[in-house]
Amino acid sequence: MHGSEQDKGESTGTTHLDLAAMLRGADLRPTRQRMALADLLFRHGDRHVSAEALHEEARAAGAGVSLATIYNTLHQFTDAGLLRAIAVDTTKTYFDTNTGDHHHFYIESSNEVVDMPEDCIRVDNLPSAPEGFEISRVDVIVRLRVKPSV
Amino acid sequence: MHGSEQDKGESTGTTHLDLAAMLRGADLRPTRQRMALADLLFRHGDRHVSAEALHEEARAAGAGVSLATIYNTLHQFTDAGLLRAIAVDTTKTYFDTNTGDHHHFYIESSNEVVDMPEDCIRVDNLPSAPEGFEISRVDVIVRLRVKPSV
DNA sequence: ATTTGTGCAAATCGTTTGCATCTGA
DNA sequence: TCAGATGCAAACGATTTGCACAAAT
Numbered sequence: 001m002h003g004s005e006q007d008k009g010e011s012t013g014t015t016h017l018d019l020a021a022m023l024r025g026a027d028l029r030p031t032r033q034r035m036a037l038a039d040l041l042f043r044h045g046d047r048h049v050s051a052e053a054l055h056e057e058a059r060a061a062g063a064g065v066s067l068a069t070i071y072n073t074l075h076q077f078t079d080a081g082l083l084r085a086i087a088v089d090t091t092k093t094y095f096d097t098n099t100g101d102h103h104h105f106y107i108e109s110s111n112e113v114v115d116m117p118e119d120c121i122r123v124d125n126l127p128s129a130p131e132g133f134e135i136s137r138v139d140v141i142v143r144l145r146v147k148p149s150v
Numbered sequence: 151m152h153g154s155e156q157d158k159g160e161s162t163g164t165t166h167l168d169l170a171a172m173l174r175g176a177d178l179r180p181t182r183q184r185m186a187l188a189d190l191l192f193r194h195g196d197r198h199v200s201a202e203a204l205h206e207e208a209r210a211a212g213a214g215v216s217l218a219t220i221y222n223t224l225h226q227f228t229d230a231g232l233l234r235a236i237a238v239d240t241t242k243t244y245f246d247t248n249t250g251d252h253h254h255f256y257i258e259s260s261n262e263v264v265d266m267p268e269d270c271i272r273v274d275n276l277p278s279a280p281e282g283f284e285i286s287r288v289d290v291i292v293r294l295r296v297k298p299s300v
Numbered sequence: 301a302t303t304t305g306t307g308c309a310a311a312t313c314g315t316t317t318g319c320a321t322c323t324g325a
Numbered sequence: 326t327c328a329g330a331t332g333c334a335a336a337c338g339a340t341t342t343g344c345a346c347a348a349a350t
Contacts (some may be wrong), residue, residue, distance in 0.1 A: 029349055051340080066307045069201040071340065086238070091315090092339070093240045105279070108286060122274035123290065127266060129255070136258060140290050141305060142274065143284040179324060181330060201315075202306070216332045219313065242342090 017042060026080035036063035037073050041083070044100040048086070048113035054095075088113060088141055101138035116142065153262055165207055167192060176230035186213035187223050189235070196248040198236070200264035204245075253290035266292065 003113040019038045028034060040057050041047060048058070051070050058065040061074075074095050077083040083095045088106045094113050096104075103121050105114040121140055129135050155289055169188045170180040178184060190207050199207070201220050208215040213239075224245050227233040233245045238256045246254075246262050253271050255264040276300060279285050 029304065031163065033306070037338070052217055054336095064307095068308075071304055072305080082349080087237050087240045090235070090237050090240065090243045114280075116277060120275055120277040122272075123271035124274060126292070127270040127271055127294070129294050129297075130264075132297055133257065134297040135292055136295040137293045138290065139293065140288065141286045142276070142279070142285055143289065144279050144285040147279075147284040181324075214332095218316080218333075219331055220328080232348070267348070 004073075010100070014093075019080075022082065026076070026082060028076055028080065033063065033065040033069050034073055036061065036065060038077075038082075039050050041095075041097050047094070048096050048104075048115075049095055050092045052092070054070050086113060086139070105142050105143070105144055107144050109146050116140075172232065175234060176226070176235055178226055178230065183208075183213065183215040183219050184223055185224075186211065186215060186296050187220070188227075188232075191227070191245075191247050196246070196265050198246050198254075198265075200242045202242070203216050236263060236289070236291075253292070255294055257294050261297050266290075 019035055019042070022042075023038065025031045031081070032119070033089075036058060037054065040054065040061060040063075041049070047103050051067065051074055054074070055065070055067050055070045058070065074083065078085050078095065080098060083097060084099045084106060086096050088094060088104065089111055096098055096115070098115055100118065102118045103116045105116055106112070107114065123138060123140065126138070169185055169192065172178040172192075173184055173188060174293065180275070186208060187204065190204065190211060190213075191199070201217065201224055204224070204279060205215070205217050205220045208220065224233065228235050228245065231249060232248045233247060236244045236246050236254065238254065239261055242261075242265045245266070246263070248265055250268065253266045255266055256262070257264065273288060276288070
């Protein structure tokens, strides 16, 4: 072996993150499918994908990854802190590549999730958690509907 | 038929809300099962139930209501504005009998939803909705985990 | 050589639906 | 009467799981 930079077929060029290292850091072997998915997820900035959508994307990108593996990977990434799962729609789980502190817009008409910069919302007066509990996270979802045309 | 007050078997006594009227107001016939469910839902203050849980409760209360009817009713009540659906857990839908402006605690270890009084949280700096959209609702969920004992 | 990951297809689980039967006004 | 409700069971869609095979260290 030598370096650890190899292209997966069609890198979009600009790459700074070392996906293999990222995976290793999470105790996950950098397999072809995990690399392909990491590439789709983290190469293009903040994304919000459902398993099904990612599956389709992977297929389109020519990376053969089964749906089962998509689910496995999505959960492994989530457990490793590389992704965050968001509950907006009861029917589907969305995964957010932005694990930082921020909140979301949810466009009800199209089932789209959009990030909101952190400083956009200030949550005040947070009540202290009930005895015996501590806050693990605060999720704010601003649901949007299409504004009726005037 | 005569009046519209009849007991469903075991009323807990204190009843001020006219469930039949409530249903009529929602254009829903006050059938035996809808009355029974409304009773379970609205008689005991703010509640957060899943379809399955309500089904079990109905069975325990001796009211024969099929699961299909539970779902139908839950959605009809929600459409009528008597209930509000909350997305906290991707796997199940919870229905909240409190339709007023307020937010929730979500206890991750037990999958419980608890109301938070309205004035508990102040959401500031709400970004204006993207062009063409308007805010339909803002949901705040404070996720709790069990505090590790010292 | 081992251990870990992958893919398929079957299994789950919550929820929805079609349709025959019943019920309230 | 008769539109509207209910219940059952089959249908569904998202996710999970068991297990044989393939790939990574």
